[in-house]
Amino acid sequence: MNVAIIGSGGREHVLAWKIRQSPLAGEVFVVPGNGGTSPNLAVAPGDFDALAEMCRRHRIDLLVVGPEAPLVEGIRDHFRGSEVMVFGPSKAAAQLEGSKIFAKRFMSRHGVATAEAERFEAPAAARDLVASRGGEVVIKYDGLAGGKGVFVTSSVAEAHEALDTIADTYGPDSPLVVEERLHGQEISILGITDGETIKLLTPSQDHKQRFANDEGPMTGGMGAFCPVPGCDEALMERIVADVVTPTMRGIAREGLDYVGVLYFGLMVTREGPKLLEYNVRFGDPEAEAVLPKLESDLLALIRACFDGSLSDRKLSFHPGFFVDVVLASDGYPGRYPTGVPITGLDEVLPDCLVFHAGTRRDGDQVLTSGGRVLNVVARGATLDRAIERAYRQADQIAFETKALRRDIGRREWVL
Numbered sequence: 001m002n003v004a005i006i007g008s009g010g011r012e013h014v015l016a017w018k019i020r021q022s023p024l025a026g027e028v029f030v031v032p033g034n035g036g037t038s039p040n041l042a043v044a045p046g047d048f049d050a051l052a053e054m055c056r057r058h059r060i061d062l063l064v065v066g067p068e069a070p071l072v073e074g075i076r077d078h079f080r081g082s083e084v085m086v087f088g089p090s091k092a093a094a095q096l097e098g099s100k101i102f103a104k105r106f107m108s109r110h111g112v113a114t115a116e117a118e119r120f121e122a123p124a125a126a127r128d129l130v131a132s133r134g135g136e137v138v139i140k141y142d143g144l145a146g147g148k149g150v151f152v153t154s155s156v157a158e159a160h161e162a163l164d165t166i167a168d169t170y171g172p173d174s175p176l177v178v179e180e181r182l183h184g185q186e187i188s189i190l191g192i193t194d195g196e197t198i199k200l201l202t203p204s205q206d207h208k209q210r211f212a213n214d215e216g217p218m219t220g221g222m223g224a225f226c227p228v229p230g231c232d233e234a235l236m237e238r239i240v241a242d243v244v245t246p247t248m249r250g251i252a253r254e255g256l257d258y259v260g261v262l263y264f265g266l267m268v269t270r271e272g273p274k275l276l277e278y279n280v281r282f283g284d285p286e287a288e289a290v291l292p293k294l295e296s297d298l299l300a301l302i303r304a305c306f307d308g309s310l311s312d313r314k315l316s317f318h319p320g321f322f323v324d325v326v327l328a329s330d331g332y333p334g335r336y337p338t339g340v341p342i343t344g345l346d347e348v349l350p351d352c353l354v355f356h357a358g359t360r361r362d363g364d365q366v367l368t369s370g371g372r373v374l375n376v377v378a379r380g381a382t383l384d385r386a387i388e389r390a391y392r393q394a395d396q397i398a399f400e401t402k403a404l405r406r407d408i409g410r411r412e413w414v415l
């Protein structure tokens with residue numbers, strides 16, 4: 001089977017690495033890819049006609065979609081009826097990520113445990129409510145905002161400022177959601193689904209803030225690890241009962257065409273797990289920790305989603321812990337320079353992997369080209385060993401603008 005992975009980050013690099021290990025894999029392209037992936041095909045992920053032409057030319061059987069944008073724009077619908085399989089949900093189902101309001105209503109229709117929320121047609125209309133809650137709220141712009149449309153606030157002044165920011169950035173008539181602010185531990189659970197059966201991968205934790213101790217601005221993710229010691233069997237059972245099962249029942253009842261990855265972003269509170277968000281794709285950086293942990297053949301699992309045999313499959317996992325430390329460009333998530341040469345990539349230590357994200361090649365030289373530059377992944381029998389190895393590998397890689405968090409995997413589990 002020839003496969004094309006759509007996207008250009010660390011998630012797409014780990015997907016190519018994992019899929020290539022399958023005996024079912026023929027050629028595995030990355031579109032458009034980065035400085036660490038090859039072969040790359042220079043086609044824009046949003047240009048579906050050009051992707052179809054690419055599939056004909058390279059006899060591609062399967063598109064595995066990394067980022068959400070092509071899904072929300074309907075890549076699966078575009079290829080319906082063609083011979084190319086698209087691993088990713090339909091445009092209608094992708095609203096679970098594409099619209100916070102759609103997702104919230106879906107959760108409430110199907111009894112999925114989540115934070116209480118209220119919808120407003122405009123930022124100005126929400127001022128009184130956020131004030132009545134003392135500003136202890138979460139304000140979410142209703143649309144794809146690359147993680148930048150969510151504001152967790154602790155005072156009335158902060159909450160009003162967030163509403164003003166939404167009005168300034170997206171317009172005074174932007175719909176939004178105001179949610180009860182939850183406290184606890186965030187975990188990410190990714191599942192592979194054919195719309196009926198879902199096979200869950202190992203729970204992981206992302207580190208979204210830029211600086212140690214979860215301080216500073218939100219980023220796409222500065223590192224991740226799995227498994228999460230606090231997420232035991234009893235908690236998993238509760239997550240399945242309160243969140244996963246009602247979600248799958250809802251997808252079936254509403255007839256959503258969902259073949260792909262469903263990502264549950266959860267807050268584990270003292271009262272139990274609550275769903276913060278769905279994503280309709282693999283998480284990044286979660287995929288870089290979770291896919292190396294998976295022992296099963298990923299391509300066989302994906303194929304099983306198309307031939308109706310997913311429910312017969314049993315997943316297996318490698319023992320131990322996997323930690324992913326992101327090496328970013330100093331300045332990220334704000335402005336940063338690019339084109340900075342990277343050294344130390346030739347030698348990878350035992351039990352380590354390096355996945356590229358914002359890199360490009362200039363001859364033999366690898367240069368930075370984005371905010372998140374590289375992912376250093378290490379495996380260890382204990383979480384401590386995995387962390388220690390990941391930082392040893394991270395310290396061997398050098399570029400002038402290198403910036404990283406030193407506390408990945410060290411978060412305390414307190415509810």
Ligand code: AMP
Pocket residue numbers: 115138140147150152179180181182183186208265267276277
């Ligand atoms: P979302 O895009 O909805 O996942 O929100 C982005 C981030 O905001 C989440 O990963 C959480 O860190 C935080 N967040 C979202 N909703 C809540 C909530 N109800 N309570 C506390 N934090 C939240």
Ligand code: GLY
Pocket residue numbers: 206220221279282283284285286
């Ligand atoms: N790591 C969070 C996400 O992929 O949305």
